[in-house]
Amino acid sequence: KAGVTQTPRYLIKTRGQQVTLSCSPISGHRSVSWYQQTPGQGLQFLFEYFSETQRNKGNFPGRFSGRQFSNSRSEMNVSTLELGDSALYLCASSLGAFSYNEQFFGPGTRLTVL
Amino acid sequence: KNEVEQSPQNLTAQEGEFITINCSYSVGISALHWLQQHPGGGIVSLFMLSSGKKKHGRLIATINIQEKHSSLHITASHPRDSAVYICAVRRSYNTDKLIFGTGTRLQVFP
Numbered sequence: 001k002a003g004v005t006q007t008p009r010y011l012i013k014t015r016g017q018q019v020t021l022s023c024s025p026i027s028g029h030r031s032v033s034w035y036q037q038t039p040g041q042g043l044q045f046l047f048e049y050f051s052e053t054q055r056n057k058g059n060f061p062g063r064f065s066g067r068q069f070s071n072s073r074s075e076m077n078v079s080t081l082e083l084g085d086s087a088l089y090l091c092a093s094s095l096g097a098f099s100y101n102e103q104f105f106g107p108g109t110r111l112t113v114l
Numbered sequence: 115k116n117e118v119e120q121s122p123q124n125l126t127a128q129e130g131e132f133i134t135i136n137c138s139y140s141v142g143i144s145a146l147h148w149l150q151q152h153p154g155g156g157i158v159s160l161f162m163l164s165s166g167k168k169k170h171g172r173l174i175a176t177i178n179i180q181e182k183h184s185s186l187h188i189t190a191s192h193p194r195d196s197a198v199y200i201c202a203v204r205r206s207y208n209t210d211k212l213i214f215g216t217g218t219r220l221q222v223f224p
Contacts, residue, residue, distance in 0.1 A: 033212075035212075037155075042214055042215075042216050042217065043200065043202070043214040044214070045211040045212050045213075045214075048211065056211045058211060088155050090155070090157060092157075102159050102162050103147070103159050104159065105149075105156065105157040105158070105159070107154075107155060107156050108155045108156070108157075110155070
């Protein structure tokens with residue numbers, strides 16, 4: 001089976017722009033979660049989707065949003081980019097309800113905001 | 115104080131040494147994960163534990179729910195084990211999102 005894929009792998013944007021990141025889970029997986037990793041804050045949970053519904057959301061401003069499609073692919077969007085949004089954005093998929101299943105991580109999208 | 119604390123932050127070892135990384139948490143949990151992150155960013159899930167002990171190859175993970183503590187052991191360490199090891203817990207109340215430790219950077223020298 002193919003693993004979790006994320007596109008693009010690298011992205012450079014300027015302050016004020018918006019960005020959309022994509023995550024394709026492992027075939028058959030219905031849960032997708034997003035994480036932000038920065039040198040200062042480490043890994044932080046952004047949100048989780050299961051069967052097109054957002055189940056959980058982390059403590060991030062409303063500029064961060066996401067959605068999941070019927071084929072389980074997920075996108076996250078960040079509007080009005082700030083310098084502090086520069087980070088590695090990781091998504092992870094799991095087979096079923098997030099809590100009780102192993103997660104499989106994608107390679108990440110490295111976002112640089114100038 | 116962070117809800118998940120890892121120690122040590124940095125660890126160097128010679129090939130073949132036995133390694134222990136510790137994780138302590140202060141919240142009620144339903145599960146604890148050990149993750150491995152290599153340079154370049156890719157994360158691999160090593161273990162998911164809710165009690166007892168699990169073993170996979172040279173890796174062993176234990177958890178003591180009463181003491182709110184988990185350990186990751188690497189036997190016969192190898193340079194390819196060099197990575198950041200991250201402990202993450204899933205809270206057992208309210209929401210079940212993951213809370214991450216800050217990671218332990220391990221370098222194993224030949």
